[in-house]
Amino acid sequence: MAKDVPISLPPEGAVTLVVVKEVPYAVVVQDGRPCAFVAACSHKDLALVPLRLKKGALVCPHHGARFDPRTGACTDDAGKDVPRGLHPVDVQGSPDGGFTLRARKRHRKLLTRKERRRIRAARDT
Numbered sequence: 001m002a003k004d005v006p007i008s009l010p011p012e013g014a015v016t017l018v019v020v021k022e023v024p025y026a027v028v029v030q031d032g033r034p035c036a037f038v039a040a041c042s043h044k045d046l047a048l049v050p051l052r053l054k055k056g057a058l059v060c061p062h063h064g065a066r067f068d069p070r071t072g073a074c075t076d077d078a079g080k081d082v083p084r085g086l087h088p089v090d091v092q093g094s095p096d097g098g099f100t101l102r103a104r105k106r107h108r109k110l111l112t113r114k115e116r117r118r119i120r121a122a123r124d125t
């Protein structure tokens with residue numbers, strides 16, 4: 001099941017966090033093209049929250065793995081076993097000139113339950 005969520009795009013080269021039902025998404029604009037990923041690191045299924053874009057890479061705050069913000073590919077695993085890059089998410093233009101992110105229920109499975117609770121608690125404070 002999918003839900004199209006209206007989003008605001010960050011400036012070129014910046015990253016913004018969108019949370020939909022406890023799932024964090026990283027939204028970036030690279031070379032004028034909007035991209036989004038589930039902000040979940042497959043090393044330990046933890047969230048890339050707080051989001052950091054450092055020297056052109058999304059950096060996992062837990063153990064330092066780095067991901068390409070254009071493709072989501074892991075470019076530096078920081079010596080950890082990171083089995084996958086970031087999961088890409090559809091971003092589409094909407095008729096009103098805005099953009100929507102396609103959130104899917106299955107994205108929840110990319111994070112541990114404990115991590116989803118942490119994201120929810122952070123959003124509620």
Ligand code: FES
Nearest residue numbers: 041043060063065
């Ligand atoms: S959880 Fe991301 S590198 Fe360990």
